[in-house]
Structures are given as structure tokens and as C-alpha cells.
Amino acid sequence: MSEFKVLFTFKVWDELAHYLRDNLAKYTNLNLIMPADDDEDTILNLASQADVLFGWRPKIELLNKAEKMKLFIQPGTGAEHLVKVFKKYGRKSDVIITNGHGHAYEVAQHALGMLLALTNHIVGYHNQMVDGKWRIRESMSEGLKNKKIGFLGYGPINQFIHKFLSPFTSDFSILKRTRDIELEASLSSKIKFYTTKEKHEFLQRLDVLIIAAPRTKKTENMIGEEELQMLGKNAYLLNVGRGPIINEKALYMALKKQVIKGAAIDVWYNYQPQEINGKTYPYDSNHPFHELENIILSPHRAGSPFGDLSRWDENIQNLITLAEERNDFINVIDLQEEY
Template sequence: MTDPILERLADDFVEQAGQHDWHFASALSPERQKALLASCDVLVCARLTPEQAQGCGARYVHITGIGADRVAVAHLPAGTIVSRTGHHERSIAEHVVMVSMVHQRRLLETSRELQAGIWRTVATAPQTPMNPTFSGLTFGFVGLGGIGEQALALCNALAARSVAVRRSPGGALPAGLEWAKTMDALPELLSASDVVVLGVPLTAETTGLIGASQLRQMRPGALLVNVSRGPVVDQDALFEALVNQSIGGAALDVWWDAPSGVVAPEAVRRFAQLPNVIATPHNSGHTLDTFGSRVSEIAQNITAFADGRSLTNQL
């Protein structure tokens, strides 16, 4: 195993699959890692360069996340079996609800005011707006995969109205969804929603899906929540819309650039300083529930591989 995050749960791996010989290698030297890559039967990793993949002797590679873009799968030897794992859907869905409440209740704004000694409520300042509850909001889901369905269930529980656009809108509607249409109906969704939740994969078709035109179609007070990928949104168009306050705000957990260690990219700092932005460091799915469930699936898959049984989430 070379993933330093899941390596923190090494005891759980040993407890659940202790019949196998584990090597937790994230802190080892490159030379020692290279030797283990060449000799192991199974590799558990989050990242794998083309050079590392070519020298990998594992017959089975388990990626510790749902995305395979940081693992050079195409460079692995022919016949290598590859699986991946998710289990982040519920955690990200709770994040969607959390940031929506923070925005609608103006939590950051009122907290800053009180820190400055200002007690502003409808009782003390007549122009203070009255906050809505979820029963008065419409959520628009752009994409309705596992994250969207989990967030939809939470919104249903809070009596919100929900609509969606997705690539394949056929079949029965999930419970509580008022309508689901093709992506051609995106303008209708944008104009109808108080909260727009982006949950689509990054493809050629979704890159730049939300640009200046789409932002103009949103309601003036609406919140844009991006838990998909940064490039789904045009960066400059969003910044302009936020500065001009043509939309209510944005909750951004995914970005256009990668950090350097713990130093946030310039784009992140650019947006995070805006008062109508809720900025998080791509950690909406980082919960013990997510990682614990990943450990269980990986351990079960490794044992199944050893026994010659079928695997889950195989590429």
C-alpha cells in the first residue's frame, strides 16, 4: 500500500484481511517502494506514474478512490486486474446540505458581523432579510449519480423541492424529484433553482458547462455548489458573477489547480477572499465513514482475488 491516507487505517486492513502479508510503504524510500512494486501480488494505491506502472508486478491493483486519472492504468502490464472504490456519496451529500444551510441562513455573514460587535437581526435592523427554510427552496441537480441521489434524499427529508437534468432521464423518477430532463433543459433548471448542485463527471462535454451565459440564467440569490470538478465551471465567468453579485454565492470544494503541499493555489485564494464564497479544500468526502468503507471493500476484494472470486467496482 502506497496511499498515505488509507495507511492511517493500517490496523483495520490487518484486522479485516490479516491472512495476507501487508507492506505499508508510503513513507519508504523510492528505491524500496520500487522493489515492493515489482514483487507484490496486489498494489493498493492512489497514484501511480507511468514509470511505476511499467515496473509493477502486481496482478491486481486496487485504486483507493473512484477516479483513475492519477493512476497510469494504461501502462500496467497486460492482464493486470484493476478495481476502484467510492463510498463518498453520503459524506458529500451532507456537505451539499451543510453549505446550502450556511448560505441560506447567512451564517458566515452574521458570524462576521457579531465578531465585529454588530448585533443585526430582524428585531434590531428592519432591513435584515428573513431567512428561508428548506421547504421554501428548489434544488437543481446537474447530474444525478450517487452523490446527487444521496443529496436528493436529504433534501427530501427537509421538504425541499428538487429538479434535475441528466444524460439519461428515462425510467422512474427517484422519490421526491419533481422532474428530470435531458441536459438540454439546463437553462430551465438554472432559472428555477435556489441551489444548483453540480455532480457531473469531467468530460469534453461537461468542460465549461457553466459559463457566463449559464450564470446569467441563475436566480440573483442562488447558490452554485460544485462538488464535481473545477473545469466544469468557467473560472473567470464565475469570479465576475460573484464580484458583481449577479448570483448569491458559490460553495466550491473542487478547483482548477492542484495545491503544492499545504499551500493553496492562487485561484483558490482568489475566490476564498470573496465574502459570498464558501471555500473548502476538496475535502467534502473526507470522513471516517468514507475511508472506513473503502478499507472494508478493498480488504474484501483482496480476499476475493486470492480466492478466485468476482470483484466489486472492477474497471
């Protein structure tokens, strides 16, 4: 069998290195290269002999250096950077590009926590207690029982959120780019399915909208002023997909004017914010979300727990597929669809 050199472009910590080597030990044709020094020059010098690059956010210089590359594995989900850089890459049609969804359970768990904190006003109650204000008003908590919940996107994250929310309600709707007959047949007949052409009908029936979709040309600004008005003043919104799926100004104004009841947001608009007076916020200064009371703010940390090494299993599976010289890779990114 052919030998494949797998170059890790980040510093692999000991626990992960052992996990990867243990799970791939029988595949002696995989040469796992984990540099002790992951500076850019070291990685570039090693890239010319690599059959696989394994890491995040590659630069075009690295891709061009990796002349033998057959496979690129990104452990995380976000595909927008990969799409952008690979579209500039001359050999893009020859290279299989994959990402990972191994953190989907953790993201879904975080999302559920945010949603319950929002609907039950947990943060507000906590702050009242910190300020020594004991039961100063009637309960503002609102249950999820029998709420109409809609999923924009139905990949692994929203599938887990769906399972977590099933004890609360049975009224679910799913919006996907196209109809998926196999998926629909596998789920309850009570679930309502919509395509993007039916977006307005989908939104008008919801009490809670949960977004876990990739950022593409088709999804950017998919939710704007009109769509937020359709959700209405009693609706909640949760976003663990990508910030720009919701128009920034429209979201801020909808919350400020109480066009919708509240939002829980883990994904934002500016990931290189400038520090102002010792503070940094990942959104436009004209949209001070932190001043609003009807929002739960989270710093894109839903998928952060790295202690569960099983999150790497999908990436390991793709390396096994390569080692066995098969072609049935999972989580392959389509550059045309942008995810």
C-alpha cells in the first residue's frame, strides 16, 4: 500500500498525539508528522513532502508549497476561510477538503444552556442577587413547553439540539436548502419541513428560531429586518451558526425596539475588534449589544471543550479512508456550495 505523510500544522498536545497514534497504529502506511515547533517556516519546509495537511486556516503560501497534497483535513466546522483560500489555489480540483463536526454535541449543549438562560432570565436574576436585590419583581421566566421551534439548517448541531429539546415540545419545523426525502422519512411525521423558498412561511409560525448553518453567499443576511418582523414580538432567536447569517443592524434594532422578545448569540461579526478604552466587542460600535437586556452574549465558545477526544474521530476516520486507499471520505466540502 502507498505511504502517506500527514503533516499537522499546529502544535499537537501530548494527550491528543497519543489518541491519534493509538487509533491509527495499525495503519503503518500513515506517517504522522507532528512538529515540536509549529512556527510558519518549519511548517513550510515540511509541507513539500506532505500528502495530507491537517489543521486550521491555511495560507495560500502553505497550499502552494504542499505540491503532493491529496487531502486537507480541518478539525473544526467553519468552512468560509477554506472556501476562500482554496478558490485561489490552482490545484483545488485535485485536493479533497474535509472539515469536522466532532464538537456538535458540545455546541448543542452550550446552545441549550444559552436558550434556557434567555427564556428563564437566569443572568438577570443572578445580577439582581449580586446587587442584593431579593425578589424585586414577579417571575419573568417563560417555559419552552409546547413552543413552536424551528431549525434553520439541520446538520449535526441542530440534530443534537432537536434531541435535547424533545422533552419540552413536539412542535418542530426544519428549513433546509432543498427537500431531503430520506431525512424526512427518518423523522416524526409531525415535523414540518420547508425549503429556503418557503422561508417566510417557516418563520411566521415559530416561537423560537435556532440557527446552526454555514456562512455562504446564499446564507449571508438571510435573516434581516423583514424576517425578524415575521418572527414577532414573542419570539426568541438563538444563533450558533455564523454571525452574518443575521444582518447585524437588523438584529440590534429588533432587540432594541423589542420587535422580537430576545436572542442568545454565540457567533459574531468582527473577529479582530479594536480595543477601545480597554474593552473589545466583536460588533460595530453603533450596535452596542452589551447594553441590551434581552440578549445572552457568548464569545464563540460553544464548541471549545477539547477534553473529549472523541471529537477527533471523524478526522481519524478520514485518515483511515486514505490509508485504505478508498474514496468514501466524510464531511467533504463543496467549493461551489461553499460548505
